[in-house]
Amino acid sequence: TAVKAAFTNEALQAAVDQVRAGATQPLAVLQGLLTLNGEQLSQKAFCTRFDVTDGAIRTAVQKGWLKKVAVEVYRDPYATSDIKTTKALQLNDEQQVAVDQITQAVDQAATTTFLLEGVTGSGKTEVYLQSMAAALAQGKTALMLVPEISLTPQMVQRVKGRFGKAVAVLHSGLSSGEKYDEWRRIQRGEAQVVVGARSAVFAPLKNLGLIVMDEEHESTYKQDDAPRYHARQVALWRSRYHNCPVVLGSATPSLETRARAEKGVYQRLLLADRVNRRPLPKVSIIDMKKEMQQHAESNFSAPLLVALQDRLERHEQSVLMLNRRGYSSFVLCRDCGFVLKCPNCDISLTLHMDTHTMKCHYCGHEEAIPRNCPNCHSRQIRYYGTGTEKVEEELQDLLPDANIIRMDNDTTRKKGAHAKLLAQFGSGEADILIGTQMIAKGLDFPNVTLVGVLNADTALGLPDFRASERTFQLLTQVSGRAGRAEKSGHVYIQTFNPDHYAIRFAQHHDYEGFFKYEMQMRHRGGYPPYYFTVQITASDLDEGVAAKRMYQLLQWLRPRLAPSTILLGPTPRPIARVNRRYYYQIVIKYKQEPNLAQTLTTLLHETQAQQRQGLQIGIDVEPLHFM
Structure with a gap:
């Protein structure tokens, strides 16, 4: 609520003359209104x-001296944040070349797509910021995408530090009201820069001058449920619509993006060195098979423990990552081998110690932790697998003097928890940060000199042709968190597959070597980027209905597509049942398929009626997961 004078200054002065001399409050109100000279001010600020x-x-309202005015106030999610203003940094030669090329494209309103490939710590963020500043200097707007909410606090601080109130933020960690207000600021032209996760690609920016996509390889840019879209494809569409360049940045670009740069479809900009000329951290591979033979079963190898103790004594910080993808904490009976599974889905239930329950991560089913085996009634039912809570407990026993912060889905559920935990670690309140993939990228803490990957190869066993690429990217990203300032860094990677090529290339920070090797593997198997893919799924509560419909779809598709197009399936999905529904899939692989768009549109329209009977058909163009 704001207050405003209801009279002219002459009428207010006349009212002052009529108020008795001792009435301090009415006089103060009238003098305040005269000072405002017709302007309005919030009631709280006026009183102060x-x-x-x-x-x-x-009383003044009753006397008719002033009137109250309802004023719209935006909810600012970063109002209490202490964000320091920053100035543009001096660029090195590689960064200057990149900024000049991007700025030239902004000037010419060119729809060029740049791949900014830079090792971790090479100053990609500064290139983004100075390129965005060039777009703003021309009166244009800029959009910056980050892959997930955990990266947003640090990136928001950097962008807000440079552009201040011109920045709006959009991500799932905001309340509905905050999202609504940020959206209106953008729509009204009050914010010229937008930073956000996947859905921010739809921000209603006008006169767009530059789109930046940080960590472009991340799978979180793809939405797996309807509407199934990839933020990169939407960004490229907006680039053509608004006539502006796109910058795709990564230390480990996706093979599809790097292959397009190789063919000249994208323009490649390379940052080969760290900005401070610091070397990339030394990476040691620890063979856990040998560790298991020499020591009792533990999440921590002897070399990693010695290194952690050494960092504690030197008052330096460490980051430990637990690779949870494809790896669950489950309950198994030692007598009969029974694994507690979800009654609705074909996957084991995950143990959650915070709520003391077993949970399904697909449908949300929850039940108590069993004391006896439901199958053979034995009491030999035990917890297997490694969760972040279990790792934290073990580490606290091994290093009782260490202050530990844990970052996972449980500890970051509350609003603002990401930023709070990272701020605590950044200010030195903890010695060790333990987390899942969310801590692997984007974080920049100068005192971190040790990074440990506890289980590097859990994703390698997944039935997915991108398993090696994801493992290499994750290991390279998390390795880049070490030794980013004056102190040198060291990385320990614990693995049961020390000779796997993804782990060996990650050890030497050799993206180009990995790219060439993996492209050979993809060519041999006929996988993307040599082929485009479309996944069609049918799901029903009755497995027979889903399977039958997929066979019918296969017969319908064959004559409508070119003979060179490959149709794989129908097969049950690797996780065949989710939330009591059975899933079958067909995968279409093609190099050129002129009839595909029309065929898929026809398929969508013709299957609408069957949806009412319970059968669901899904179409996913260029899926990132076939699970």
Whole structure:
């Protein structure tokens, strides 16, 4: 609520003359209104500035001296944040070349797509910021995408530090009201820069001058349920619509993006060195098979423990990552081998110690932790697998003097928890940060000199042709968190597959070597980027209905597509049942298929009626997961 004079200054002065001399509050109100000279001010600010009470305001309203005005106030999610203003940094030669090329494309309103390939710590963020500043200098707007909410706090601080109130933020960690207000600021042209996760690609920016996509390889840019879209494809569409360049940045670009740069479809900009000329951290591979033979079963190898103790004594910080993808904490009976599974899905239930329950991560089913085996009634039912809670407990026993912060889905569920935990670690309140993939990328803490990957190869066993690429990217990203400032860094990777090519290339920070090797593997198997893919799924509560419909679809598709197009399936999905529904899939692989768009559109329209009977058909163009 704001207050505003209801009279002219002459009428207010006349009212002052009529008020008795001892009436301090009414006089203060009138003097305040005269000072405002017709302007409005929030009631709270008015009372503070002119030292008047709310009661005096009410009296002034009754006397008709002032009126209250409803004022729209935006909810600012970063209002209490202490964000320091920053200035543009001096660029090195590689960064300057990149900024010049991007700025030239902004000037010419060219729809060029740049691949900014830079090792971790090479100063990609500064290139983004100075390129965005060039777009703003021309009166244009800029959009910056980050892959997930955990990266947003640090990136928001950097962008807000440079562009201040011109920045709006959009991600799932905001309340509905905050999202609504940020969206309106953008729509009204009050914010010229937008930073956000996947859905921010739809931000209603006008006169767009530059789109930046940080960590472009991340799978979180793809939405797996309807509407199934990839933020990169939407960004490229907006680039053509608004006539502006796109910058795709990564230390480990996706094979599809890097292959397009190789063919000249994208323009490649390379940052080969760290900005401070610091070397990339030394990476040691620890063979856990040998560790298991020499020591009792533990999440921590002897070399990693010695290194952690050494960092504690030197008052340096460590980051430990637990690779949870494809790896669950489950309950198994030692007598009969029974694994507790979800009654609705074909996957084991995950143990959650915070709620003391077993949970399904697909459908949300929850039940108590069993004391006896439901199959053979034995009491030999035990917890297997490694969760972040279990790792934290073990580490606290091994290093009782260490202050540990844990970052996972359980500890970051509350609003603002990501930023709070990272701020605590950044200010030195903890010695060790333990987390899942969310801590692998984007974080920049100068005192971190040790990074440990506890189980590097859990994703390698997944039935997915991208398993090696994801493992290499994750290991390279998390390795880049070490030794980013003056102190040198060291990385320990614990693995049962020390000779796997993804782990060996990650050890030497050799993206180009990995790219060439993996492209050979993809060519041999006929996988993307040599082929485009479309996944069609049918799901029903009755397995027979889903299977039958997929066979019918196969017969319908064959004559409509070119003979060179490959149709794989129908097969049950690797996780065949989710939330009591059975899933079958067909995968279409093609190099050129002129009839595909029309065929898929026809398929969508013709299957609409069957949806009412319970059968669901899904179409996913270029899926990132076939699970």
